[in-house]
Amino acid sequence: MRTVQEIIRRLDAMKQQRSRIEPYWKEAYNNTYPLRGQMIGLDMTAAVDAAGAARSQNARIYDGTLKDACSILASALLSGLTPAHSRWFSHKLLGVKEEPKDGKDWLDQAANTVWSAIHDSNYDVAGYECMLDYVISMPVMYIEEGNYKETGKLYNFRLWPLAQCYFADSTGRGSIDTVFRVMSFSAEQAISQYGEDNVSETLRKSAEAKPDEQHWFVNAIFPRGKDKKRKELHIASVHIELKTKKKVRESGYWEMPVIVPRWLPIPGSVYSLGPCDDALPDHKTLNEVVKLVLANADLAVSGMWLAVDDGVINPKAIKVGARKVIIASSKDSLTPLRPGGNFDVAALEIARLQKQIRKFMKVDQLQITEGPQMTAEEVRWRQQLNRQILAPMFGRLLPEYASPLVERCFGIAYRAGILGDAPESIQRQISKITYNSPLARSQKLEDVAAMDRFEMQLGALAKNGLTEPLDNYDIDEAVRERADLLGVPSKLVRDKKAVEKIRKDRAEVIAAQQQAQQQAEMQKTVAPIAVKGAIDNAAA
Numbered sequence: 001m002r003t004v005q006e007i008i009r010r011l012d013a014m015k016q017q018r019s020r021i022e023p024y025w026k027e028a029y030n031n032t033y034p035l036r037g038q039m040i041g042l043d044m045t046a047a048v049d050a051a052g053a054a055r056s057q058n059a060r061i062y063d064g065t066l067k068d069a070c071s072i073l074a075s076a077l078l079s080g081l082t083p084a085h086s087r088w089f090s091h092k093l094l095g096v097k098e099e100p101k102d103g104k105d106w107l108d109q110a111a112n113t114v115w116s117a118i119h120d121s122n123y124d125v126a127g128y129e130c131m132l133d134y135v136i137s138m139p140v141m142y143i144e145e146g147n148y149k150e151t152g153k154l155y156n157f158r159l160w161p162l163a164q165c166y167f168a169d170s171t172g173r174g175s176i177d178t179v180f181r182v183m184s185f186s187a188e189q190a191i192s193q194y195g196e197d198n199v200s201e202t203l204r205k206s207a208e209a210k211p212d213e214q215h216w217f218v219n220a221i222f223p224r225g226k227d228k229k230r231k232e233l234h235i236a237s238v239h240i241e242l243k244t245k246k247k248v249r250e251s252g253y254w255e256m257p258v259i260v261p262r263w264l265p266i267p268g269s270v271y272s273l274g275p276c277d278d279a280l281p282d283h284k285t286l287n288e289v290v291k292l293v294l295a296n297a298d299l300a301v302s303g304m305w306l307a308v309d310d311g312v313i314n315p316k317a318i319k320v321g322a323r324k325v326i327i328a329s330s331k332d333s334l335t336p337l338r339p340g341g342n343f344d345v346a347a348l349e350i351a352r353l354q355k356q357i358r359k360f361m362k363v364d365q366l367q368i369t370e371g372p373q374m375t376a377e378e379v380r381w382r383q384q385l386n387r388q389i390l391a392p393m394f395g396r397l398l399p400e401y402a403s404p405l406v407e408r409c410f411g412i413a414y415r416a417g418i419l420g421d422a423p424e425s426i427q428r429q430i431s432k433i434t435y436n437s438p439l440a441r442s443q444k445l446e447d448v449a450a451m452d453r454f455e456m457q458l459g460a461l462a463k464n465g466l467t468e469p470l471d472n473y474d475i476d477e478a479v480r481e482r483a484d485l486l487g488v489p490s491k492l493v494r495d496k497k498a499v500e501k502i503r504k505d506r507a508e509v510i511a512a513q514q515q516a517q518q519q520a521e522m523q524k525t526v527a528p529i530a531v532k533g534a535i536d537n538a539a540a
Contacts (some may be wrong), residue, residue: 072361126159177222187215
């Protein structure tokens with residue numbers, strides 16, 4: 001376990017490393033959501049002190065195209081990756097050709113339980129904020145156990161401010177596994193959080209004299225590594241009071257509780273930028289153009305006037321407006337001037353820049369323009385095409401966001417006893433997470449389309465009397481593969497043993513029917529012969 005001095009020294013080093021990327025984040029937030037990013041770069045500063053700067057920065061945004069595009073992209077990411085209306089993940093055993101029926105059903109039911117618990121919590125609200133920070137900079141989502149017995153919520157999702165968080169990679173594999181968070185509590189809150197016996201004497205005195213005075217702490221979360229004992233939690237968590245360098249809490253987690261997905265990592269760094277950074281040059285240009293248009297609009301509405309110094313007009317006292325009487329020696333002493341700006345050129349440039357920003361933020365692919373001649377099938381096809389275009393760009397979200405989220409939630413649910421015990425058939429087996437979200441299915445549908453095209457070709461050959469090529473295609477396996485690719489619940493697909501039994505029973509029923517039919521036909525044939533023989537015998 002690291003000492004307090006080691007943790008504080010590492011915090012100082014992590015602050016130095018992050019300082020190089022902070023100006024990029026700050027600029028991205030200043031042009032979209034200034035209040036969300038005002039604390040970046042202001043180490044140990046109260047949030048209320050930065051509110052005024054955010055307000056003035058927000059007043060300098062004259063066009064909201066980039067802000068709107070960030071919101072649309074964040075919503076599309078959330079609904080495309082973790083939709084609330086359908087289950088977007090499942091569990092499968094790794095390295096098993098055919099999963100046992102009881103184990104498969106248990107994994108499917110466990111996935112349903114975890115998915116329901118995720119969306120019954122505050123995930124959908126926190127998830128949108130997470131995706132909003134994702135497209136602008138980097139989000140930091142903390143997943144803690146909810147108070148299930150009192151509130152019925154199994155999870156609690158909290159978005160930690162990026163300004164408070166520092167990251168590191170302890171393995172060199174490119175993934176973030178170390179998170180330091182610098183946070184403040186009032187003296188009264190600190191004692192409530194950590195207990196009066198655990199905080200320093202200085203803080204206890206402050207709680208008596210100044211209960212609202214702010215005190216700073218660091219929460220260091222990192223893997224235990226080789227020093228981990230057998231029964232220790234895999235992830236360590238240490239809370240330190242920075243002023244006195246006193247350790248106030250030491251605990252841990254079975255899974256990494258903090259999720260930090262990244263859009264575009266910076267080479268040689270664990271930090272990243274969002275797609276908003278690509279659109280910033282066009283947005284800043286657009287902002288200046290709109291600013292000039294508004295200035296010229298003021299001139300166009302209120303007008304400019306030329307006054308001749310005729311000894312009668314006093315330029316300092318004259319006021320032009322409705323129901324005003326102006327004294328002049330001649331009607332030519334005061335004449336209007338036309339502005340020299342060209343609004344048509346400005347309108348064309350604004351439209352071009354707005355389109356370019358939407359293109360950078362993928363909004364053109366996300367929004368479908370429906371025409372009067374567009375059929376429902378064409379709308380569905382365009383939606384599918386858009387998902388296929390966008391899906392490869394979200395590949396990093398699966399290992400850095402969806403996988404750790406499901407693993408953490410699954411672990412919490414299992415330890416809480418919500419899922420029950422796994423069947424004996426799958427114990428000591430390793431399971432993997434597969435995704436059935438719209439974005440994941442859009443990639444899998446390429447395989448479904450290939451199967452459809454191949455089966456159509458086989459059907460055409462069969463119609464022409466060429467049935468032998470059908471022997472090359474396993475229809476049963478194709479049906480199972482298609483169900484898996486389309487995300488059909490496993491409980492709706494029978495296993496091979498059940499199918500074999502159904503076919504065996506069906507064959508026995510058909511055989512019995514055929515035998516009964518043969519007996520009936522035999523009786524029809526034999527009965528007249530027997531009657532005729534009896535008549536002949538009687539006549540003899």
